[in-house]
Amino acid sequence: MPQTDLTLESLRSLCPSEHHSLLAHWDVLDASQRAGLAEQISQIDFEAIRREFGSQESSEQQFCDSSPLASLAEAPEAVRLSERTPELLAQAIQEGSRAIAAGQVAMVLVAGGQGTRLGFDQPKGMYSIGPVSGRTLFQMHVDSLRGAMKKFGVSIPLLVMTGPSTDRPTREYFAKHANLGLDDQELMIFEQGTMPAIDAKTGRILMESTSSIALSPDGHGGIVRALTKTGWFERAEQRGITHLFYAQVDNPLVRACDPLLIGLHRLAKSQATTQVVEKRFATEKVGNVVKLQGKTQIIEYSDLPEQLAKQTNSDGSLKLWAGNIAVHVFDVDFLQRCGQSSQALPFHRAHKAVRYVDEFGNTHVPEKPNAIKLERFVFDLLPAASKSLVVESLATESFAPVKNAIGSASDTPETCKAALVNLHRGWLRNAGVRVDDGCSVEIHPMWAWDEQEVRARIQQPASLHSDTFFT
């Protein structure tokens, strides 16, 4: 980290005048507090903040209720489940498997969010979710990746993106557990950037204390900037890695480096591919993957007016059917190009209640939203691609996120565990095992990575009467 110039004058020249209140307490700070604040100031992208608050056209405004744009949204062109012929499946899986086995694929797991809804005081990745094993979300993903490595006979790098609140505990967790079985050289933990909270009334950056700025992670779209900073793209190019498989830490149903998705991505010569599921009901709280002005885009559920969400086709099916599950495949050179432009991804605004200290040193704890947080979303890479692809999958095989605390209405640890048990129970039953209804089962990906491998493992009919972890 370059030594930041600590004189008040130099910091005043770094901060635009409207943000000089950041230095209001400078005189009473000690040397280490000054160094910390100067470092934070040096990291702020003031130009981006000015751009954002100078323009009326924020990305949020593009999709707000009054916008005429959302009404133009159509269903995306997609590889639907009904279109998957056995020939297409076989060809895509062969294509994807070949790329993985040739070492052209790496995986990134984003785990930088604050996980506020779950109410767990550690990084979400450390949450125990294995229905029988108690494995954590991190373990589930790493085991799935190790299963892929075994299946394809190749080492696959894992990149884990952390945020300010998850970085240290995540590094300690991996170190304490021998990288969960991954080679040191194949694991890269990197921290995403932050953005300051902005006072909604004055447009000024808020202070968390007299010596620190109110910062929060810059969204999962921060992956592009953060990866660029690490120099990973250059290393990937040298090693011949051409595709990055993207997953979120909160969805343990995702199959690491799914060869089908990677194969379809390659066959379509897509730069950005996204896996979707059919929404269960019109106003389900998932992003809507749509075609808008000729591009594949995602409209957040909160930005899609209810009457548009409820539109149906003549057969009664939802017109905007495709729900985002945040599983993507990206071409590495496409991501690298996006990383070279500071404006490749727009900012989205969230109105939040943010505690702050004013220039007189008084602490304010607002009950209502007083601040704007700026975040970038990874799915904005889809419209930035010259060629993108949407692929439908079954939610029961690919999507069971852990978002909310135990006992909430949806996307809880209980619903996630039940989805894991249902999937694995189905694989076993299809392979001829009689599993009692109340019996929890869980399959370690190193024991069997998919249904086909379960069938190969089960040589003769069997019955299960108690909870079992196949490992």
Ligand code: UTP
């Ligand atoms: P969510 O938007 O669901 O946020 O992130 P969250 O932090 O998990 O939970 P809440 O909203 O605070 O309750 C979806 C995925 O994106 C990652 C999260 O770690 C999760 O895997 N993420 C989110 C980041 O990596 N960085 C961010 O800035 C935001």
